[in-house]
Structures are given as C-alpha cells and as structure tokens.
Amino acid sequence: MALLEVSQLDVRFALRQGEVRALRDVNFTLERGERLGIVGESGAGKSVAAFSLLNLIAKPGFIAGGSIKFEGKTLNTMSERGLRKVRGNRISMIFQDPMMTLNPVLSIGEQMVECLKAHRRISTKEARGIALDKLRQVQIPSPEKRLDQYPHELSGGMRQRIIIAIALLLDPDIIIADEPTTALDVTIQAEIMALLLELCEQHNVGLILITHDLGVVSQVTQRMLVMYAGRVIEQGPTREIINDPQHPYTQGLINALPQMATPGEKLNQIRGSMPSLSNLPSGCAFHPRCDFINRADGQPRPACTQQVPDFVDSGNCRVACHMVAEMLEDRRLKEESL
Amino acid sequence: MIAFLIKRLMHAILVMFVISVLAFAIQDNLGDPVQQMVGQSVPESEREAIRERLGLNDPFLVQYARFAKNAVQGDFGYSYFYREPALEVIARHLPATLELVFAATLIIVLFSVPIGVYSAIKPRSPVSRFFMGASIIGISIPVFLTAILLIQVFSIGVTVSLFPESTGWGAWLNGVLSTEGNMPSFGRGYDLVHVMGHWDTNLITWDGLKHLVLPAVSLASIMLPLFIRLIRAEMMEVLQSEYVKYARAKGISMRRVYFVHALKNTMLPVITVGGVQIGTMVAYTILTETVFQWPGMGLMFLDAINRADIPLIVTYLMIVGVIFVVTNTIVDLIYGFVNPTVKLTGKPA
Numbered sequence: 001m002a003l004l005e006v007s008q009l010d011v012r013f014a015l016r017q018g019e020v021r022a023l024r025d026v027n028f029t030l031e032r033g034e035r036l037g038i039v040g041e042s043g044a045g046k047s048v049a050a051f052s053l054l055n056l057i058a059k060p061g062f063i064a065g066g067s068i069k070f071e072g073k074t075l076n077t078m079s080e081r082g083l084r085k086v087r088g089n090r091i092s093m094i095f096q097d098p099m100m101t102l103n104p105v106l107s108i109g110e111q112m113v114e115c116l117k118a119h120r121r122i123s124t125k126e127a128r129g130i131a132l133d134k135l136r137q138v139q140i141p142s143p144e145k146r147l148d149q150y151p152h153e154l155s156g157g158m159r160q161r162i163i164i165a166i167a168l169l170l171d172p173d174i175i176i177a178d179e180p181t182t183a184l185d186v187t188i189q190a191e192i193m194a195l196l197l198e199l200c201e202q203h204n205v206g207l208i209l210i211t212h213d214l215g216v217v218s219q220v221t222q223r224m225l226v227m228y229a230g231r232v233i234e235q236g237p238t239r240e241i242i243n244d245p246q247h248p249y250t251q252g253l254i255n256a257l258p259q260m261a262t263p264g265e266k267l268n269q270i271r272g273s274m275p276s277l278s279n280l281p282s283g284c285a286f287h288p289r290c291d292f293i294n295r296a297d298g299q300p301r302p303a304c305t306q307q308v309p310d311f312v313d314s315g316n317c318r319v320a321c322h323m324v325a326e327m328l329e330d331r332r333l334k335e336e337s338l
Numbered sequence: 339m340i341a342f343l344i345k346r347l348m349h350a351i352l353v354m355f356v357i358s359v360l361a362f363a364i365q366d367n368l369g370d371p372v373q374q375m376v377g378q379s380v381p382e383s384e385r386e387a388i389r390e391r392l393g394l395n396d397p398f399l400v401q402y403a404r405f406a407k408n409a410v411q412g413d414f415g416y417s418y419f420y421r422e423p424a425l426e427v428i429a430r431h432l433p434a435t436l437e438l439v440f441a442a443t444l445i446i447v448l449f450s451v452p453i454g455v456y457s458a459i460k461p462r463s464p465v466s467r468f469f470m471g472a473s474i475i476g477i478s479i480p481v482f483l484t485a486i487l488l489i490q491v492f493s494i495g496v497t498v499s500l501f502p503e504s505t506g507w508g509a510w511l512n513g514v515l516s517t518e519g520n521m522p523s524f525g526r527g528y529d530l531v532h533v534m535g536h537w538d539t540n541l542i543t544w545d546g547l548k549h550l551v552l553p554a555v556s557l558a559s560i561m562l563p564l565f566i567r568l569i570r571a572e573m574m575e576v577l578q579s580e581y582v583k584y585a586r587a588k589g590i591s592m593r594r595v596y597f598v599h600a601l602k603n604t605m606l607p608v609i610t611v612g613g614v615q616i617g618t619m620v621a622y623t624i625l626t627e628t629v630f631q632w633p634g635m636g637l638m639f640l641d642a643i644n645r646a647d648i649p650l651i652v653t654y655l656m657i658v659g660v661i662f663v664v665t666n667t668i669v670d671l672i673y674g675f676v677n678p679t680v681k682l683t684g685k686p687a
C-alpha cells in the first residue's frame with residue numbers, strides 16, 4: 001500500500017452559473033520518501049489538487065467524489081478534528097508567496113511554537129528549542145535572533161526558509177509545496193530548491209512539488225503528472241516524460257522551454273490558451289490547441305473532438321491522447337502481422 | 339517614543355491655536371453677550387460701558403492677543419453667565435461627559451467585537467443577517483430620535499394591545515411586547531459618589547448606573563452598527579488571506595485561527611478608526627445630553643451658545659480639540675504596540 005493514494009478525485013466549485021469541475025479523474029500514488037511533480041499551465045488545477053489533499057479548498061469548492069487515502073485512512077471523509085491532526089503534522093504545506101504566508105503581526109517564534117503545540121504536548125521552552133533546531137537545519141543566518149523577529153524584518157528568501165523550517169517542524173511524512181520558488185528571485189530560487197531537496201532526502205520525506213518550472217521538476221522529482229484543464233493527461237517517471245514526452249501538450253510545454261529555442265529566434269509556444277473550466281471544448285480538452293488532430297492521411301481524427309481520451313500505457317507512462325493511442329495500436333498491429 | 343510624544347505635543351499646540359482663532363473669529367456672529375448678561379432694561383450707555391470694560395470694542399487681533407496671552411498662562415477668561423473661570427465651569431461638567439462617553443465606548447467594544455466576528459465567520463447564518471439588517475437601521479436613525487424612542491419605550495412605557503386579549507397567546511404576546519417604563523430618563527440622579535475634585539461618579543451605585551443606561555445606549559447607537567460592519571468587513575477580508583489559509587494548513591485549532599491570527603489583523607484598522615470615533619463621540623454628546631438633560635459638557639456647550647457665552651464656547655472647543663489629540667495619541671501608541679511593523683519615531687514616515 002502506498003503512503004498516499006489518490007483515486008478518481010473530483011473537485012467542483014458551486015458557482016452561481018452552476019457547478020464547475022475543477023478536477024476530475026485524478027489518480028496518483030506517492031510512496032514514502034518519493035518525490036512527485038505536478039506541472040501544467042496556470043488554471044490547470046495544480047493548486048486545487050494540492051489543497052484538496054488536506055481538504056483545504058476554500059468555499060465554494062468541495063470534493064465531490066473520489067478518495068484520498070493516507071496510510072489507509074480516507075482524508076476526504078475525515079472529520080475536521082481528525083484532519084487537523086494530519087495537517088501540519090503528518091502532511092505539511094509550503095505556500096507560494098512567502099511574503100503573504102506568514103502572519104504579519106505574530107513573531108516567527110510564535111508561529112513556529114503554535115504549530116508544535118497544536119500537535120504535541122510540550123512546553124513553550126521545548127517548542128522553541130525544536131524551532132531553533134529546525135531554523136539551523138534550513139541554514140538561516142543567526143537563527144537565535146529570528147525567533148523574536150517579525151516577518152517584515154526578513155527577506156523573501158529568508159521567509160521561505162522559515163516556512164520550510166515550519167514544514168519540517170513535526171517531521172512530516174509528506175510535504176506539499178505549491179510553487180515554493182515562483183515568488184522568489186532567480187538566484188534565491190535555486191538555493192531554496194536545493195535546500196528543500198536536500199532536507200527531503202535527508203529525512204526521507206515525500207514531496208509533492210507543484211510548479212510550472214519543468215527544469216525544477218526534472219532535477220527534483222522521480223515521477224510527475226502533467227495536468228491540463230483539471231485532468232491529468234500524462235504521468236510517469238520524470239526522466240522518461242522529459243526525455244520522450246508523448247502527449248502533444250507535454251511536448252509543447254517542453255518545446256516552450258527557452259533552451260529549446262534557436263538563439264535569435266522567437267521562443268516556441270503552444271498557440272491559444274487554457275480553456276475556461278466552465279466552458280470546456282468537447283472531446284479532448286486540448287484539441288483546439290493541438291497540432292496533431294489530423295491523422296497521417298491528412299483527415300482530422302473524429303475521436304479528438306468527440307470523445308474524452310482514456311489513458312493508454314506507453315512504456316512506463318500513462319497518456320490520455322487519441323493520437324498516442326492510435327500510434328500504439330498501429331504499432332501493435334504491425335508487430336502482430338510480422 | 340519620547341520624540342513621538344514631543345511631536346504630538348506640538349500637534350496639540352497647533353490644533354489649539356487653529357481652533358482658538360476659528361472660535362474667536364465666529365464670535366461676532368453669535369449674538370450680543372451684553373444683551374444676554376444684563377437683559378432689556380439696562381440703557382444703551384451702560385451697555386456700552388460694559389462692552390468697553392470687557393474689551394469687546396477692541397479690534398479682533400487685540401482681543402485675540404489678550405486672550406492668547408492669558409490662555410498660555412492657563413487663564414481662559416471668565417464665563418459671562420456663570421461669572422467664574424471658564425476652565426472651572428468646564429472642569430465641573432467634564433466628568434459627566436467622560437463617564438457617558440466611557441459607558442458608550444464600553445457598550446460598543448463589548449458588542450461590536452463578538453457580533454462583528456461572528457457575522458464574519460458565519461456570514462450566511464440567520465443571526466448574522468439579522469444583525470446586518472439591524473445595523474443598517476441603527477446607522478440610519480439619528481441619535482436624537484433613538485434617544486426619544488428609548489425614552490418612550492423604557493421610561494414612559496408602551497402598552498401593546500395589537501393581539502386579541504381574549505386569546506391566551508394574544509395576551510401573552512401583548513404582555514411580552516409591552517414595557518413598564520421605569521428607567522430614569524433625566525439627569526444623572528442624586529445618588530452620585532464623590533471621587534475627587536469635581537468628579538462625582540455615576541459608575542458605582544445602582545441608581546447611578548440606571549441613569550447612565552439610556553443616554554449611553556443612545557450615544558452608542560450610531561457607532562455600534564458602524565463598528566459591527568467595519569469589524570465584519572475587515573475580518574471577512576482577513577479570513578481570505580493566505581496567512582489564515584496557511585494557519586489552517588498548520589493544523590492549529592480554528593479558535594486560534596480566528597481569535598489570534600485573524601482578529602489581531604482585523605483590529606488594526608478598527609483601532610485607527612475607533613480612536614477618531616471616540617473623539618467624535620464627545621461631540622455627539624451634545625445631542626444625547628440635551629435629550630436626556632445630562633449635566634455634561636455637551637449640554638453646557640449648547641447653553642453657552644444660546645447665551646453667547648464666548649469665553650466658555652472658545653474654551654470648550656479648545657478642550658475638545660485637546661481630547662481629540664490625546665485620544666489619537668493614545669490610539670497611535672496602542673497601534674504601535676499591536677502592529678509590529680510600525681515603529682513610533684519623531685521623524686515623518
């Protein structure tokens with residue numbers, strides 16, 4: 001049994017115009033100590049997926065179906081009280097913008113101690129000791145001084161280090177990091193990411209890393225999911241997906257990396273933009289932006305516009321694409337006829 | 339800190355200077371003080387003599403300079419009506435007003451925080467909707483009308499006979515809706531306890547408190563709904579913030595999320611507005627005190643205007659100006675204490 005098992009996760013937002021499905025048919029697992037990346041454009045549902053794991057999506061969002069199992073216990077049906085014992089304790093989170101995450105009127109020490117005290121019966125003095133120890137682990141300069149400082153006295157990079165320290169406070173099994181470096185300056189990004197990776201490896205902590213930086217995903221994670229319009233469209237070992245992406249969307253994402261462009265030429269991009277979740281295209285949600293909806297004979301493939309693609313296994317990866325399914329079918333037929 | 343207080347002292351002096359000039363400038367439009375002093379029967383020649391003696395015929399600047407010179411030494415002149423130092427008259431009326439404002443502030447703080455917080459946490463509950471509706475009505479009704487309504491209901495009493503008396507439930511409903519009207523509506527009562535100097539208090543005897551209730555409630559009636567709505571709006575915004583979401587993700591109790599993480603941030607703008615409003619409330623006492631014949635500064639000021647008692651008017655305005663500066667300074671000190679991102683210095687930010 002995997003440490004975390006997400007199956008058929010279905011998240012909706014009850015809006016005035018009706019329900020919008022923000023996530024559907026999301027399935028993945030995470031083993032102890034494993035690092036999983038979730039990538040996709042803005043609006044693909046990455047953050048919703050991250051927040052729904054701990055049932056933290058804000059109203060009007062709600063989990064409409066599926067299950068999230070952590071150590072065999074179903075989180076999505078658990079009471080708020082039960083969830084609170086998991087949050088920040090077994091599974092902790094790192095938010096995107098360190099400038100907004102820490103409470104401006106509480107000292108760093110208070111914000112660390114309260115987390116420890118919520119989960120363990122310890123004295124404030126002991127809690128401060130643990131907090132100090134974690135601050136040392138995230139290599140913050142003069143950690144003793146930090147406990148009595150307030151967030152506004154620290155830089156963005158320092159604050160994100162503190163948030164990593166808070167995430168590690170209770171030696172969790174999993175850290176969910178929602179774009180932990182997006183709001184930071186480029187030079188700090190690499191430092192923070194390296195630190196996070198090092199600490200996860202050192203403490204054997206599982207990591208769910210949400211990002212749109214494919215470079216980071218390929219360096220840090222072992223497996224990855226690619227999301228598009230609330231669905232997972234490709235998943236598998238990170239190295240295989242990065243080296244040999246199957247889904248046209250994943251190919252587009254990798255092609256769009258600046259290092260893939262010819263110097264002096266325009267950067268590659270995927271034409272169009274992510275559709276609105278309340279008005280998804282028929283069939284495969286990606287088809288209006290896809291360059292491969294025509295078959296080899298030049299005729300458009302009817303399935304792309306009519307039918308939501310199912311997952312097919314391609315090597316170690318699973319891909320939801322009619323074109324890939326057709327290619328695999330052709331290959332299988334060829335092999336059979338030989 | 340000391341630099342900050344010195345800076346505030348300079349503010350206070352500036353404010354008092356401006357107020358005194360303005361108050362002095364309008365005195366010619368307030369009517370003839372001599373007329374008020376001596377009545378109709380005194381001949382014009384004698385009036386002129388009084389005017390000359392009081393220095394009322396001097397040019398504006400001469401009068402003002404004379405006033406300012408004395409004021410700096412703590413002498414604000416004699417009240418024409420009371421024939422004693424204006425400051426003395428004010429000192430006698432000040433405690434009643436301050437106690438009234440204090441009681442109203444207490445009502446506002448005790449009710450606005452829990453109601454505001456509750457209706458932010460549960461915005462769709464019937465209780466919140468009731469308070470939101472009621473607060474709109476509260477804001478819309480002028481203070482003096484609220485005061486008169488309160489007197490009608492709680493001092494005079496109302497007998498409701500809306501429902502048929504013959505049926506059991508009708509009689510019961512009529513009984514529930516009717517009021518006895520035994521609350522005092524006039525003055526401070528006679529059961530005052532002397533504290534010190536001019537200060538007799540309403541706050542420690544049962545009768546004194548009873549006299550205080552209706553004036554305090556009507557004074558609070560404008561600000562309370564305002565504060566409920568302000569706290570609710572601020573709290574709802576804070577509850578949407580990332581740090582509240584993050585606090586929940588840390589697994590701490592909702593009570594701590596609401597009352598430590600959210601409320602502390604909610605109160606920052608509320609404290610700023612609140613300080614100014616306490617000052618404003620001192621001004622609102624003019625209406626409340628008049629309706630309830632509360633022997634405080636507000637009632638005294640209205641009488642002073644009617645009597646064209648210029649020294650008293652000017653002194654009152656200056657004292658109110660000082661109260662404004664003092665409350666604002668205290669509020670800024672509290673704000674600096676609550677909000678760690680603010681450091682009080684003498685330098686402009």
